[in-house]
Amino acid sequence: xxxxxxxxxxxxxxxxxxxxxxxxxxxxxxxxxxxxxxxxxxxxxxxxxxxxxxxxxxxxxxxxxxxxxxxxxxxxxxxxxxxxxxxxxxxxxxxxxxxxxxxxxxx
Amino acid sequence: xxxxxxxxxxxxxxxxxxxxxxxxxxxxxxxxxxxxxxxxxxxxxxxxxxxxxxxxxxxxxxxxxxxxxxxxxxxxxxxxxxxxxxxxxxxxxxxxxxxxxxxxxxxxxxxxxxxxxxx
Numbered sequence: 510x511x512x513x514x515x516x517x518x519x520x521x522x523x524x525x526x527x528x529x530x531x532x533x534x535x536x537x538x539x540x541x542x543x544x545x546x547x548x549x550x551x552x553x554x555x556x557x558x559x560x561x562x563x564x565x566x567x568x569x570x571x572x573x574x575x576x577x578x579x580x581x582x583x584x585x586x587x588x589x590x591x592x593x594x595x596x597x598x599x600x601x602x603x604x605x606x607x608x609x610x611x612x613x614x615x616x
Numbered sequence: 617x618x619x620x621x622x623x624x625x626x627x628x629x630x631x632x633x634x635x636x637x638x639x640x641x642x643x644x645x646x647x648x649x650x651x652x653x654x655x656x657x658x659x660x661x662x663x664x665x666x667x668x669x670x671x672x673x674x675x676x677x678x679x680x681x682x683x684x685x686x687x688x689x690x691x692x693x694x695x696x697x698x699x700x701x702x703x704x705x706x707x708x709x710x711x712x713x714x715x716x717x718x719x720x721x722x723x724x725x726x727x728x729x730x731x732x733x734x735x
Contacts, residue, residue: 607655607664609662610662610663
């Protein structure tokens, strides 16, 4: 199985901040990485796929980068609605695996 | 518009078998490339992928849970059923079903159903 490791597990930030979340894969997954945002009591929402392609309707303040084993999700200008938990997921092969999540909380 | 909804018991006893149904609309499991998967999330913890079934009846299971899981489809009802045997309190989680197409990332999720395992 491909292990996905996210860091940090918690990130404290303020509205307007630029924040960067990291996701590492235990082996190369090319660009087959997705990012999700999840709020309490809700299903995850797809933000990005193929490491850097924004899903439809996702604000442009979200951006993704990376290839192989190291990936980042950046939020440029954090908005109140962005405080949530973010998960990465590899879909290079089965079993699909998710990272442990990064919770973005209010500083 | 794709929608999915999970149904099943909210409470099961240890050692029992959990049976969850995913009812969906907006796509068909008779269409090439379409699939439905299950993902779970224990309270306060991360997402864990469980199983997927595809239009051609191909299936894949989480290696750590393979011996306990069975996934089936009923194309006439647009439903997918997940059975998990020998339930334990550590299996307490919200169980989500999702549409998985050729790309294997997940755009469309059900709302999730919380299953508690307790005697």
